[in-house]
Amino acid sequence: DQQVKQNSPSLSVQEGRISILNCDYTNSMFDYFLWYKKYPAEGPTFLISISSIKDKNEDGRFTVFLNKSAKHLSLHIVPSQPGDSAVYFCAALTGSARQLTFGSGTQLTVLP
Amino acid sequence: DAGVTQSPTHLIKTRGQQVTLRCSPKSGHDTVSWYQQALGQGPQFIFQYYEEEERQRGNFPDRFSGHQFPNYSSELNVNALLLGDSALYLCASSFLSGRGGAQYFGPGTRLLVL
Numbered sequence: 001d002q003q004v005k006q007n008s009p010s011l012s013v014q015e016g017r018i019s020i021l022n023c024d025y026t027n028s029m030f031d032y033f034l035w036y037k038k039y040p041a042e043g044p045t046f047l048i049s050i051s052s053i054k055d056k057n058e059d060g061r062f063t064v065f066l067n068k069s070a071k072h073l074s075l076h077i078v079p080s081q082p083g084d085s086a087v088y089f090c091a092a093l094t095g096s097a098r099q100l101t102f103g104s105g106t107q108l109t110v111l112p
Numbered sequence: 113d114a115g116v117t118q119s120p121t122h123l124i125k126t127r128g129q130q131v132t133l134r135c136s137p138k139s140g141h142d143t144v145s146w147y148q149q150a151l152g153q154g155p156q157f158i159f160q161y162y163e164e165e166e167r168q169r170g171n172f173p174d175r176f177s178g179h180q181f182p183n184y185s186s187e188l189n190v191n192a193l194l195l196g197d198s199a200l201y202l203c204a205s206s207f208l209s210g211r212g213g214a215q216y217f218g219p220g221t222r223l224l225v226l
C-alpha cells in the first residue's frame with residue numbers, strides 16, 4: 001500500500017516557465033511534508049517542507065502548497081532553470097521516530 | 113561543516129555473504145536513519161538509531177541489523193545477502209527533537225549482489 005504517490009514519472013518544461021510537481025497521500029497521520037531533489041550518484045537533497053497546519057510555504061523559487069482535504073500537495077518552481085533537472089521526491093513525516101515515507105519520484109527535465 | 117558521509121561508495125558481493133555499510137552523520141546531529149532505494153523507486157525506511165539504540169524499524173527482515181556508536185556514527189549490516197538486496201543504501205541524519213526538521217542524506221552506498 002503506497003501511502004505517498006507521485007503519479008507522474010516524468011515532466012518536461014521550458015527554461016523560464018513554471019514547473020509543477022504533484023503528490024498525493026493517504027495517511028492522515030502525516031504531519032510534515034518535504035520535497036527532496038536527487039541528482040544521479042548523489043543522495044537526496046532537502047528543498048522545502050510544510051507543516052500539515054499550513055497551506056503554503058515559500059523559499060525563493062520554490063513554493064509548496066498543501067490541500068489537506070484533498071490529501072494533495074504540489075511543488076512549484078518559478079522560473080525553472082536547466083540546473084533544476086533532477087528527480088524530485090515527495091516525502092511525509094510521521095511517528096515518534098519521524099520516519100520519512102517517500103513517493104516514487106518525478107524526473108523533471110528543464111529544456112534550454 | 114562536513115555533511116553526511118558514507119562508505120564505501122560501491123560494493124559487489126555474492127549471495128549468502130554479509131556486508132557492513134558505514135555512515136557518519138552531519139556535525140551536531142544525534143539521530144541516524146537508514147533507507148534502501150531500489151531502482152526506479154523512492155527510498156524505503158529500514159530503521160533509525162538514537163542513543164545507540166534502534167528506535168523504530170520499517171518492514172525489513174532481521175537479516176538487516178545496525179549499530180550506533182557513542183560518536184553518533186552508524187553501521188548497517190546485512191546478513192545472508194539475496195539478489196533482491198541490490199540497491200542504493202542511504203543514510204540520513206537529523207536531530208531527534210526536530211519535529212519537522214529535515215533529514216540530511218549522504219551520497220549512498222550502491223550494493224550489487226551477484
